Amino acid sequence: MSDVPFAEVIGDPISHSKSPMIHNFWLERAGIQAEYRASHVKPEDLWTFFEDRRRNPLWRGCNVTIPHKQAVMKLLDRIDPAAERIGAVNTVVPEDGKLVGYNTDYIGFLEPLQPLLAQNHLFRMARIIGSGGAAKAVALALHDHGFTCVIIARDIEKAKALRESFEPDDRLVAPLDIFAEPTDFPFDDREGILDLVVNTTSLGMKGQPPLLLDFSHVPPNSVIYDIVYAPLETPLLAEGRARGLRAIDGLHMLVGQAAAAFERFFGRPAPRDADDRLRAMLIA
Structure with a gap:
């Protein structure tokens, strides 16, 4: 593991996720020194995962995919009202020492x-x-x-x-x-x-x-x-x-929700000037 800030996507399974390709593409284009990873987290390891990340000053947050979108909610300090209304969280970020859940699918x-x-x-x-x-x-x-x-x-x-x-x-x-x-x-x-x-x-x-x-x-x-x-x-x-x-097609929603999460993770809008190139990479 490198010593640069990082975000990640968690799920079980996780190898299929295209999120690392999307976020790392944007990080490179934006010139941000950070990484985005995929982490396989089983349901029984969810609490341990977040307790570890709470203590990591380099961690910028994570996207949450199947099967954790509902289970993660009880482990967070605060849930955005929109995510509460939907009843699912797909983005978690540390804010002022607290873990906050959002839903960017909307x-x-x-x-x-x-x-x-x-x-x-x-x-x-x-x-x-x-x-x-x-x-x-x-x-x-x-x-x-x-x-x-x-x-x-x-x-x-x-x-x-x-x-x-x-x-x-x-x-x-x-x-x-x-x-x-x-x-x-x-x-x-x-x-x-x-x-x-x-x-x-x-x-x-x-x-x-x-x-x-x-x-x-x-x-x-x-x-x-x-x-x-x-x-x-x-x-x-x-x-x-x-x-x-x-x-x-579904890539529109995938990229759109990722862009909303990227800004929460890294404090800057995702660079969307090369979306056609990104789509080509995602379907290759």
């Missing part, structure tokens, strides 16, 4: 949507597939920006619980399996309406089962957003593009 998810959110719409509707921690961050982000959110999940009770956490309405939850079959639902005039379909699950990810979604359930002119980034072009995105719909 910001990262919204980043590629900003040009659309700056427009005026008669109505905004999001169909969110999933009911886990990522789904909650996405749902809260979209709800805060005026979307009516439908939660679609394999576990209907979890979908109801997610809806209830920000605005109870059992009419706006649905089981995923009904979306695998075609529908003859006649969508009304969607002019002036922003429709968004978001996959927050691992379905469609490399090594996972496919996401079975018949596009007859997708309104015309929808934006398709898949937070999966391995593969970068998921079957959901590929079919959306083939139908002429705008598609947003």
Whole structure:
């Protein structure tokens, strides 16, 4: 280990993480003498890990990935209200001798949507597939920006619980399996309406089962957003593009949430002037 300031990402497993590539790319471009590492931390070692880091003056914080995003919360001194509301922490930083938890998924998810959110719409509707921690961050982000959110999940009770956490309405939850079959639902005039379909699950990810979604359930002119980034072009995105719909891949959220964390770790904005080069590195 070197004697320079460092941040890191922790998880179990962790070898798949692209966070070191992203942060070290930015550190080099910014000319910051620091490092970003990946640390394999098992659930039973989580408390020991943070106690050790509390005593390390070179430590600038960590990103938190599966399966620690909820478990870490009870080990922190303070949790940012947004992270408390989401119920998950993905960024921990030392502040005045205290460990503080944040959630940058909210910001990262919204980043590629900003040009659309700056427009005026008669109505905004999001169909969110999933009911886990990522789904909650996405749902809260979209709800805060005026979307009516439908939660679609394999576990209907979890979908109801997610809806209830920000605005109870059992009419706006649905089981995923009904979306695998075609529908003859006649969508009304969607002019002036922003429709968004978001996959927050691992379905469609490399090594996972496919996401079975018949596009007859997708309104015309929808934006398709898949937070999966391995593969970068998921079957959901590929079919959306083939139908002429705008598609947003998971690297946008990954890089966006990393940028928000980078500034907390190193006190400077991430240098975003070479995002195209960074994306090329991440998909190589």
